[in-house]
Amino acid sequence: xxxxxxxxxxxxxxxxxxxxxxxxxxxxxxxxxxxxxxxxxxxxxxxxxxxxxxxxxxxxxxxxxxxxxxxxxxxxxxxxxxxxxxxxxxxxxxxxxxxxxxxxxxxxxxxxxxxxxxxxxxxxxxxxxxxxxxxx
Amino acid sequence: xxxxxxxxxxxxxxxxxxxxxxxxxxxxxxxxxxxxxxxxxxxxxxxxxxxxxxxxxxxxxxxxxxxxxxxxxxxxxxxxxxxxxxxxxxxxxxxxxxxxxxxxxxxxxxxxxxxxxxxxxxxxxxxxxxxxxxxxxxxxxxxxxxxxxxxxxxxxxxxxxxxxxxxxxxxxxxxxxxxxxxxxxxxxxxxxxxxxxxxxxxxxxxxxxxxxxxxxxxxxxxxxxxxxxxxxxxxxxxxxxxxxxxxxxxxxxxxxxxxxxxxxxxxxxxxxxxxxxxxxxxxxxxxxxxxxxxxxxxxxxxxxxxxxxxxxx
Numbered sequence: 001x002x003x004x005x006x007x008x009x010x011x012x013x014x015x016x017x018x019x020x021x022x023x024x025x026x027x028x029x030x031x032x033x034x035x036x037x038x039x040x041x042x043x044x045x046x047x048x049x050x051x052x053x054x055x056x057x058x059x060x061x062x063x064x065x066x067x068x069x070x071x072x073x074x075x076x077x078x079x080x081x082x083x084x085x086x087x088x089x090x091x092x093x094x095x096x097x098x099x100x101x102x103x104x105x106x107x108x109x110x111x112x113x114x115x116x117x118x119x120x121x122x123x124x125x126x127x128x129x130x131x132x133x134x135x136x
Numbered sequence: 137x138x139x140x141x142x143x144x145x146x147x148x149x150x151x152x153x154x155x156x157x158x159x160x161x162x163x164x165x166x167x168x169x170x171x172x173x174x175x176x177x178x179x180x181x182x183x184x185x186x187x188x189x190x191x192x193x194x195x196x197x198x199x200x201x202x203x204x205x206x207x208x209x210x211x212x213x214x215x216x217x218x219x220x221x222x223x224x225x226x227x228x229x230x231x232x233x234x235x236x237x238x239x240x241x242x243x244x245x246x247x248x249x250x251x252x253x254x255x256x257x258x259x260x261x262x263x264x265x266x267x268x269x270x271x272x273x274x275x276x277x278x279x280x281x282x283x284x285x286x287x288x289x290x291x292x293x294x295x296x297x298x299x300x301x302x303x304x305x306x307x308x309x310x311x312x313x314x315x316x317x318x319x320x321x322x323x324x325x326x327x328x329x330x331x332x333x334x335x336x337x338x339x340x341x342x343x344x345x346x347x348x349x350x351x352x353x354x355x356x357x358x359x360x361x362x363x364x365x366x367x368x369x370x371x372x373x374x375x376x377x378x379x380x381x382x383x384x385x386x387x388x389x390x391x392x393x394x395x396x397x398x399x400x401x402x403x404x405x406x407x408x409x410x411x412x413x414x415x416x417x418x419x420x421x422x423x424x425x426x427x428x429x430x431x432x433x434x435x436x437x438x439x440x441x442x443x444x445x446x447x448x449x
Contacts, residue, residue: 066224
């Protein structure tokens, strides 16, 4: 969950914020049914929260119920600039795993994408590969 | 309590679960244990009914998708369990299938339209050549125009067969032969009675194979019309097409034969000097095939070419 003082954007389905590592985090609400409108709102929230800084994204899909084709195609980012460098998807239920695997195959996003059941491992993968550390 | 009653208590308490371990063996506790077992049986029956219902719902959706009725959706519950995962996965696959089917249908319609337009354009060129041939006084020159007109017509017919067929990428060669012969009959309107006989197996050929085959047939049939029945009032042209297997490899065999006067002695297709036969030779090379010529009670040209060839790698 987001820390107290950070900027948070709430949309109908998602809660989005930028964490202390520079990872953009977005969590879907319980039993969320994601449509194209929700997906577009989320993209806009990610862009605003990162100030178009192209961060890696950690999407928590653990409580998702469904996502329609238009929304999946939108998240695949095939005909637009991604605005993010990578996606780590956090899954838990069998249902969320099915949805996650669609993003690895049929609706593959145009940036590196990996599925995780552990939040720590997801953060580790994003930090290790997609967060630039400033030289001392 | 006798031994038999003790066994009954043991069994019922065991079925009722750990909570009844070491319980007092009284009718009151026995009734409680029985109520618990009965409740569990009821719940399991309800679960079984629910499971069967959900499986049937998913099966109905799969059956609908198999019929390409892709609007149907499996109900998804709120628990995110394995059934919900199955239903969600199937629904999502249905959406993807619908999207692919729509784009595939659009492509088929577009491709048919392209074949239609190519055929129309070739038909226009063919008609122009015929009109010009009619205006030329020189018979030899007019004949050259007519030969080219028929060559273009044979190609146009491949495109026509394609846009009329169900399989947009392949030509049913037996159907094509029928149409080609019909067109050839219309083109040669002379007083002689020339009969056509077709024996063709129903094979599907790719366009890059069907067009050279069509051109070869056109040249050989034209050749028969022009030279085979000189001085005769009737004749027969036979077309055969089929697939053969030799040494484990598949071949197509195309034969154009007539019962005409036969070929001149020492005939060699490569030295014949006729443009049509030179074209036949080149097209056979393009197909990776071989030509067998027989001149005995007429003429027979057989072309054998591999049934699996890549023309334009």
